[in-house]
Amino acid sequence: MRFGVVVFPGSNCERDCFHLVDQVLGRPVRYVWHQDTALERVDCVILPGGFSYGDYLRPGAIARFSPVMGAVAEHAGAGGLVLGICNGFQILLEAGLLPGAMLRNRSLQFQCQDVFLRVEDVETAFTRLCRPGQVLKVPIKHGDGNYHVDPEDLAARGRVVFRYSEADGRVTPEANPNGSMANIAGLANLEGNVVGLMPHPEVSAEEVLGGTDGRVLLESAVRYWEERGPC
Amino acid sequence: MLEDRPWEAVGLTEEEYRRCRELLGREPNHLELGLVGLMWSEHCSYKTSKVHLAKLPNEGPGVLQGPGENAGVIDLGDGLALAFKIESHNHPSAIEPLQGAATGVGGILRDIITMGAHPIAILDSLRFGLLEAPRNRYLFAGVVAGIGWYGNCFGCPTVGGEVYCEPVYDGNPLVNAMCLGLVRTAGIIRGRAEGPGNPVLLAGAPTGRDGIHGASLLASREFDEKAEERRPSVQVGDPFLGKLLLEACLEARDTGLLVGVNDLGAAGLTSACSETASRAGTGIELELDEVPRREPGMTPYEVMLSESQERMLIIARQGGEEVIARIFRRWGLEAKIIGRVTADGMIRVREGGRMVAEVPAAALTREAPVYHRPERAAERPVLDLGALPDLAPSQAGAWLARLMGSANLASREWVYRQYDHLVGVNTALRPGSDAAVLRFKDRPGGVAAAVDGNGRHCWLAPRLGGALAVAEAARNLTVSGARPVALTNCLNFGNPERPEIMWEFREVIEGMAEACRALGTPVTGGNVSFYNETLGQNIYPTPVVGMVGLLDDIAHVTRQGFQSAGDRIILLGRTRDDLGGGEYLKLAHGLVAGPPPGLDLEAEVRVQALCLEAIRAGMVRSAHDCSDGGLAVALAEMAVAGGEGARGLDVDLAAAGGSRLDTLLFGETPSRIVLAVAPAAAEGLLALARRHGVAAVELGVVTDGRVVLRQGGRTLVDEATADLEAAWKGALPCLMAG
């Protein structure tokens, strides 16, 4: 299974995602330039975190018109895997590949901290190795992660994959770091091959960084791909 | 034709003007005088500090680059090196905190990039007036937002720092930013305009009118009511462009076509050209018409002096310019030839085919005036400890909570939560412990970094204060598991034209030099910020030490939080009756009086050596420097930071030393470290301490839930850890909410 990490101008977690796939998972990976119009030899494409185009206008609003996003949409439509992390998630929302939009954090501040995520859906490509209700400790680092969606639109186009929770899995207002509607931290499309989340699994994939809970997302993707076989 | 007293407009003295005329052999024209005025400003020339900075040791076995370049570099072995540097952005931050702090971070990042290095971490040392004043809260919030905005967007983690609030920083906050970067030893680039005939490129953002005269007007003059009016000269940052510049520079570096690189910071093109030429013994000829502009109608003077951000000066190998320009274009940036290196040592500026300035590079740099300014020792208040009533035992618990919730000792979470401290996936020890540690991806070890400075100590006893700052920075690295290696310093002082400020400056430097020699940590560069004076009020002399240390094995990372109940708590070092210059003295008695605690450098070296040996031998579970707030605060912090089931302690302090209760609990005697070790390791550790000649006493055990401090039979403190934590964590958010 081959991974691709998209580089937009202003991405800043592309090296971290590359490191995760290459060094931690030991899988083939290459960078994909934002002006590329095709995703050759890529089975799973990662849209990394950062501040594409400086987050100017709105996070993800400009990046989503990059040539590569046409290829990402095609890839997703053909059942290919897509993971959007933080800014990558914001780009997926702006591109309409997932429903909803992001607002400034309720605190109006950038927030960098560990959070707990309850896995709400173990049927997606990126969570199939999780137990239902499993709690993952993964850090967030964002200023615009306050998720907003029209509930009908969400029901029609998406599935909730992660909610901010307490360490024991209870979903409480106190566990919500940014004001997200219904504590939503991550989503999938109905098919479950496109997932976006605000927390950063690449930062919690090695003991030396304080935890390995984030690894399960990509390990799930690898398992999914192996079971399904190349398309 | 020049006006009557032409030197005044550019901030020179009549004497300096005469020197300029001599060096040129003629009258300077308007532009030339501007260039000289800027480069001879205190900020650019170090004309007052030079003679004293030379006293700092700057050589050592691992030093690949000492002072005089964009950053210092130390060898990490196996072809890898670490570039690091600290710089101030005090005056711009006082006027526009968000942009001032952001561009300070941008500037220090570019200093690291110019060395060919990839930035891996930022640390910040901040000072403000008391947070009860809305203006200081505005400055604090703005500075933190600015640091976060730039660093977060750029994608370099902000992993550590310090914040202190004192009335002397009212209106004159300090914003010092430190950056570390990794570079292949073979790929180190220097800011040198080598090779006559080589093209000189200006890369990055176009040039506008921002920051004209920032260096001379802002950083080299004291503050007054008119400071607000100078707002237009503050530069505006663009971290997005800064990130693109980084990527383009790294890619260009790997082509091997870069001969020299210099940041365009204070004094813009003028400084970058004259510094790079002067270091290489060459000259530069500039065609100003080629400089990409953001606005029309700019004069040569404005183009040469502009401090527009996100720009780099690149000296390329002849013939390589097109390759470099192509790389920059790919990142959406321009890199344009604006001149050539020449052999004759002259900075020549041409516009519209006309020569508009012609000055020797050396006249702008090496031959700038040097001053031995007069100094006068000042008397500072001295504490009469005997006349001070001791702390009543019944009040000990309340004072511990009060100190933990005070502005200077409280948790900094409110600050570092706003910084991305994780990007880069190297952060092995996050903010909130004694130092930050970053792992190396290609080898087992890592690098630790800490920034430290205590202005109050330095005001009360400058020489001692300087030494204490170095010792504490080293101790913070040591307790985190690292061997201190080298440091960069940011020297924030008042108006050097006042003799007592010069006395403070020389004393601090000499104190730092002594400590650097004792600890074996050379100074590889830094920055001086004078004129931190507002309406006649000078700041405390505030040297900030940014020290780096190395870990051979990342498994040696040691945290301050307790790990497991039952661990034995051991105090290394002796507690004396030291209350001078401390937080408790100020809070409980409203006194700022000295002298600060004395420092025995030999004892300091011994205690650190012991601690490091014990950590490397795997004997240590938790370690914490005992400094601000004293032993009681250090112990409580270890409980608050403790892991599940290990958030408490029960200790008896009878054997710790100190003949008074206040000094025992809250005295700030240096050279002390608190350790927690597994029960089986306690005996071995005490034996090791004896071999090192370090006083060590077992105080008690790690428990859960309560902080209990006893003395002999009596209980001094018995507080719920959760209550102390609430005071400690709640203080800053509460203060900032107004």
Added chain:
Amino acid sequence: MRWRARVWVTLRAGVLDPQGAATRSALVSLGFTGVQTVRAGKFLELELVAASREEADRQVADMCRRLLANPVTEDFRYELEGCQEG
């Protein structure tokens, strides 16, 4: 013809506006106790070339829908005026 468009982008009614709320409480604490609501938004000014007012109007509306505002959370409105050549 050159046209100048002034575009206001604001959060849709019903969408929580933390920036507006914080600004309101700051204004109240400065003594502007009469302030009932604050809604924060963005203002953009752009100049464009288009053959006619209708054409300019069509373009600006399209820009707003596709990029300048996010329809999930934001509303927009704009004003259009002709500007002098040169």
